[in-house]
Amino acid sequence: MLKPAFHYVSYVETTLAELWEALTNSAFTTRYWRDTSVISDWKVGSHVSLAINGLVRWHLQRMAGNFVEPQGPASREDRRRKRMLAALKKMGIATP
Amino acid sequence: MSKPEFVYTTYIETSAEKLWHALTDGDFTERYWFGHRAASDWKVGSLFRFAKQGKPTIEGKVLESDPPRRLAYTWDPCSTDAERERTSRVTFDIEPRGKVVKLTVTHDNLDEGGKTFRDISGGWPMVLASLKSILETGRVLTIDPPSNVAKERSRA
Numbered sequence: 368m369l370k371p372a373f374h375y376v377s378y379v380e381t382t383l384a385e386l387w388e389a390l391t392n393s394a395f396t397t398r399y400w401r402d403t404s405v406i407s408d409w410k411v412g413s414h415v416s417l418a419i420n421g422l423v424r425w426h427l428q429r430m431a432g433n434f435v436e437p438q439g440p441a442s443r444e445d446r447r448r449k450r451m452l453a454a455l456k457k458m459g460i461a462t463p
Numbered sequence: 464m465s466k467p468e469f470v471y472t473t474y475i476e477t478s479a480e481k482l483w484h485a486l487t488d489g490d491f492t493e494r495y496w497f498g499h500r501a502a503s504d505w506k507v508g509s510l511f512r513f514a515k516q517g518k519p520t521i522e523g524k525v526l527e528s529d530p531p532r533r534l535a536y537t538w539d540p541c542s543t544d545a546e547r548e549r550t551s552r553v554t555f556d557i558e559p560r561g562k563v564v565k566l567t568v569t570h571d572n573l574d575e576g577g578k579t580f581r582d583i584s585g586g587w588p589m590v591l592a593s594l595k596s597i598l599e600t601g602r603v604l605t606i607d608p609p610s611n612v613a614k615e616r617s618r619a
Contacts, residue, residue, distance in 0.1 A: 377473075378592035378606055 393418075414454050467580055468571035471587050474563045477598040482557055482564050483531035485598060495593040495603045503536075511536055523550075532557050538570070540579055548574045551583075566591070 379386060389395050393404035407415040475482060485491050489500040492513075499520060503511030505528050513521035523537035535554040551572045558565040568587060573580040593604040 375471075376588035378589055378604055380596065380602075380604055 466571075467573050467575055468569060469573070469580070469584055469587060470567065470569050471591060472565065472567045473591050473595055474560070474565055475595045475598050476563045479531035479557045479559050479564050481598060482566060483534070485594060486534060486555055491597075495597040496590055497593070505530075505534070523553075526552065527554070538579075538583075540582070548577045548579050551579055 381389075389399075391405065391407070391409055393406055396403055396405045402419055404418045405415065406418060407413050477485075485495070487501060487503070487505050489502050492499055492501040496513075498515045499513045500515070501511065501513055503509055503525060505511070505525055507525055507528050509525045511523055511525055512519055519541045522539050522541055525534075525536050527533055527535035533554070533556055535552060538551045538553050549572060551570060554569045554571075556565075556567040556569070558567075568591065570583050570587065573583075589604075589606050593606075597603050
């Protein structure tokens with residue numbers, strides 16, 4: 368595990384299937400995660416995007432578990448945004 | 464703060480007063496703390512004791528008592544295994560945040576790699592999940608011991 372690591376354990380009175388749904392269903396995540404939709408097809412290697420009010424704010428990559436916040440020069444961000452939107456479109460997910 | 468330490472934060476939909484009561488009332492702790500009754504007058508310098516079915520499990524002394532904001536006590540497990548370990552310390556910080564309260568439990572002054580550190584790292588998440596549940600729903604959690612599959616996974 369990479370250091371520093373944040374580790375948190377909780378016990379929830381629910382089923383495995385319901386908890387999985389709560390973590391991966393974007394309509395559900397917006398309810399408890401401050402309007403954040405988590406968008407992915409949840410296949411290994413796929414991108415995971417976090418969108419707040421329909422706007423993609425965070426772009427996560429599964430590799431090494433780190434996330435990348437879109438930032439930096441406008442041209443770079445534009446290119447990244449285009450790639451992100453193309454990836455979401457490929458997954459059949461509506462984009463802003 | 465000394466290393467290693469265990470810090471756990473959770474948000475509970477309750478009041479600071481109700482949370483204080485839940486942490487200090489023996490009848491209440493027995494319900495969600497898996498049978499452990501807390502007993503003390505919660506004055507600074509007083510002794511406190513946890514007992515399960517009348518048998519002492521944890522003993523300590525009240526270090527800080529500022530209801531309903533901050534409670535700290537020393538923590539000595541009443542078992543022979545942990546006897547040679549140093550006395551650890553538990554601090555509860557209660558902060559009202561609108562309709563909920565933020566509870567931070569800090570357990571420090573622990574022995575590196577000791578039995579107490581191992582036990583409390585597994586124990587606090589269960590106790591605090593059960594505490595949150597009883598305060599929010601009136602029901603406690605029943606938690607089965609880990610299955611062999613989960614044990615294998617946590618070892619990997």
